[in-house]
Amino acid sequence: MVVAANLDVRITIYDVAEAAGVSTATASKALNGTGRVSSETRARIKQVASDLGFRPNALARSLTRKRSFTVGLLTDDTYGRFTLPVMAGISEGLIDHGVSVFLCAIENSPELAKTHVDAMLDKQIDGIIATGKRVDRSLPVDLGHLPIPVVYALTAGPADAVTLVPDDRQGTSEAVGHLVRQGRRRIVHVTGPGSFRVVEERAAAFVEALHAAGLPAQTSAIMRGSWSERWGHEAVEALWSGTDRPDGICCGNDQIARGVVDALRERGVDVPLDVSVVGFDNWEIVAEQTRPPLTTIDMNLKELGRQAGQTLVRLVNGEAVETGLWRLPCTLVVRGS
């Protein structure tokens, strides 16, 4: 069996123009829908182009247009779970606009970051999206004085830039709201280290939500620890060694929540009959494997990535965009806890 060999004959706009009996200028206009071209010649040229299987060389086009339809994605998060959906959202949201995205894993290295940024600048990228693992930390590179726009997602950016983050306040309020609707009245918050800004934001939102529900909100009801299952266990131990035991526990993340649920089960406390528990993150590997599966808050990270990408193209197009922190809504995911 003989298969048509790929002869590697790149066909160019010259070939199309010649075959259609027009100039390359006309061919270009017809194909791009720019300039004045009679609908007949336009149709003929398009037909010829598709017959020939013509695909314009984007490099040449970018060289004249000064626009590469390419952007860079910088991340310092290699193993984390948060940036993956963000990245997928960016990629998906951008391909619709014909823009491709360069992935740069920069770990924590300023040199690596600079190398990547320089390489991409040389390749004439139109803009950059910076993303990372902590909303209150910035990447080890200053993107503030680049000749191209930059959007920040899930990592700290300067005040005069657009930064997209999940709305921790609203998410926490969803969590508390759910607990209240379950009839819970003695609700505590078991969360991560106070050094994380999200911890303090969620803590403040927690207090506020209790107030809004007409429930007593002592700050003693907020327990800070680490982002671990272990801490969930310890918190339950501390709580149950006292007399004022809660009937609802709002956790800072899913790992803590899982530790809490496990500790409760090991004590013979029924979840959700005796105590309701809500996590945060909707990290499926944790939430779905918990017994019972965790009710939790989803940060909609893929959508956040999508919006980051779209915002960047708006900026690249010269559109005005409101700078500052954009907080994107979270969603309550009800499971069994």
Place this chain on the structure above:
Amino acid sequence: MVVAANLDVRITIYDVAEAAGVSTATASKALNGTGRVSSETRARIKQVASDLGFRPNALARSLTRKRSFTVGLLTDDTYGRFTLPVMAGISEGLIDHGVSVFLCAIENSPELAKTHVDAMLDKQIDGIIATGKRVDRSLPVDLGHLPIPVVYALTAGPADAVTLVPDDRQGTSEAVGHLVRQGRRRIVHVTGPGSFRVVEERAAAFVEALHAAGLPAQTSAIMRGSWSERWGHEAVEALWSGTDRPDGICCGNDQIARGVVDALRERGVDVPLDVSVVGFDNWEIVAEQTRPPLTTIDMNLKELGRQAGQTLVRLVNGEAVETGLWRLPCTLVVRGS
């Protein structure tokens, strides 16, 4: 305070040539280390270039050189944990060669895949790396007849291509070896669904490793189920309801191992005193949070990605590379189980 404004004056090789009093041809040769140029003029040109802050436009360069120093990365794994380190390894291994990588999240969509591939081909990428979540499944797109080289990592590729995967056989043998060194003699294998090829490969390697250790290896010692903690629990229940209880459990992944360890603890069986357990994957979120932390097998995915990238550039450079399945070694990570 006045900050130097970015005047957006792209300086080109014409500027460098003029400032150095030479032709652009000479400037190009001097800067690229090609052709004959006296060391004095070369030095002068380089000095001028760096004084001016000249950075060559990679688009223009690619247009003439027919090489873009850009490759594509296709993945169908948006949320999984495996492709992230692979991707990071690719990115890191490639930046040293000055090549940037386009990230394409194609989910499961053939259309999306084609859109991405076409967009990248238009942008004149030099090659493609395909990666995914299952070694025994291929991406929903045929990359076999492209005019550029393709390397497969963690996803199925055609026989005439290079495909990189972890060495499941060797990894499993490491796991069994560890159990044997702990003095275990009644070892079982609790693993995932038989529909996964890795399950059968690891099962075969398990039997082989027992033989090699001079231990009895009944196929009844292999229990297939799902990749979940739940299955780990169920397996322990089944095992402990019989009389022939194992003293060593080699698990198909970390989630199963965690379920096993939890179930054992709940039964009052001490790990690792009474029973030793080894996982597979070294998925830190699971392995480190288990009580006790899991001893497991690391697949060295980042290194796998790095090699995938380097293999691709070799191919792009026209070097000969041995095709077929490349199995990369796994590493035993000893923790507390």
Place this chain on the structure above:
DNA sequence: CTGAAAGCGCTTACAG
């Protein structure tokens, strides 16, 4: 050793 010229593949004023 150095440079004039052509070329990579497209787009875009500018004429006609």
Place this chain on the structure above:
DNA sequence: CTGAAAGCGCTTACAG
């Protein structure tokens, strides 16, 4: 409505 020409920013034979 159509086209000749110049230009995007570089590299590469080919002369000298």
